[in-house]
Amino acid sequence: MVEIAVPDAFAEHVTEVWGAAGTRWVAGLPETAGQVLREWDLRLDRAYPLSLNWVTRVRRADGCAAVLKMGVPESEHLVQEAAALDHFGGHGAISVLARDTARGALLLEQAHPGVPARSQVPERDEAATAALIGVIRRLHRPAPPGVALPELAARRASFDEHLRRFPGDDPLPRRLVERAAELLTELCVTATERVVLHGDLHHDNVLTAGREPWLAIDPHGVVGDPGYEIGAMLYNPDPMGDDDTVLALVPARIEQLADGLGLPIERVVAWGFVQAVLSEVWNAGGDGLVAGRPLRLAHLLLPRLA
DSSP: OOOOOOOHHHHHHHHHHHHHHHHHHHHHHHHHHHHHHHHTTOEEEEEOOOSSSEEEEEEOTTSOEEEEEEOOTTOSHHHHHHHHHHHHTTSSBOOEEEEEGGGTEEEEEOOSSOOBGGGGTTTTHHHHHHHHHHHHHHHOOBOOTTOSSOBGGGGHHHHHHHHHHOOSSSSSOHHHHHHHHHHHHHHHHTOSOOEEEOSSOSTTSEEEOSSSSEEEOOOOOEEEOGGGGGHHHHTOSSSSSOHHHHHTTHHHHHHHHHHHHTOOHHHHHHHHHHHHHHHHHHHHHHHSOOOSHHHHHHHHHGGGOO
């Protein structure tokens, strides 16, 4: 019988986010995970740090390494992650090896050696940005009709909800949120391509691998304008030293991203601004607190908006 340990801090976080559904899932996780391990003939290996999903390295029956990821079945995240990875088909991203939607379980390819792109920041930041550009080029293909992923334009709802909830300039300057909301709609309407996006591509979600130099992990899965993909990487990796270290790299990153992806520089700036504000809107949606660095990035980019 395999013993599955559920750390208290992890259980509390899941319950905080998912309420009763999270409490039920955590309580049943040792039994459910044990069932999945037996049915898929997996042997536990070293665990990963936990956030909202239970993630661990495993060994398959043939001895090959893989990653078992389990989450609250009511969450759409794992379903959308699997849909995005299926679309990518192993090009620039890890592959799905098995799934059990009812139990919220995914068996994923392990990127090995798995060193994140953050390892090259700040000393070799140009190389790190080049790695992310290369992954984006591999990932981005036209979205097929009827793909089961949310539309990027629907993220406007997060801005609108924030403006309803917070009528003033606390915790975020209202003019920034209003400008970002308008820009999101404008950028989506003027998009010349509609692709399946990773949706959260940054330095900790791009790892060194064997069959390709770099592979993306943990996609959120969303459909829309390719330029959205660059936003998260402008204020990452986090945490890393002080904010000034990362923000000082932004101008060079913008130039390199525009050139490497063939995007107008004004769209790179605009998407960077939109996603920086959106990140803080999501942060404020919980306890009303903001992270700080994305907000500083938004202020940095504001004068450059067309």
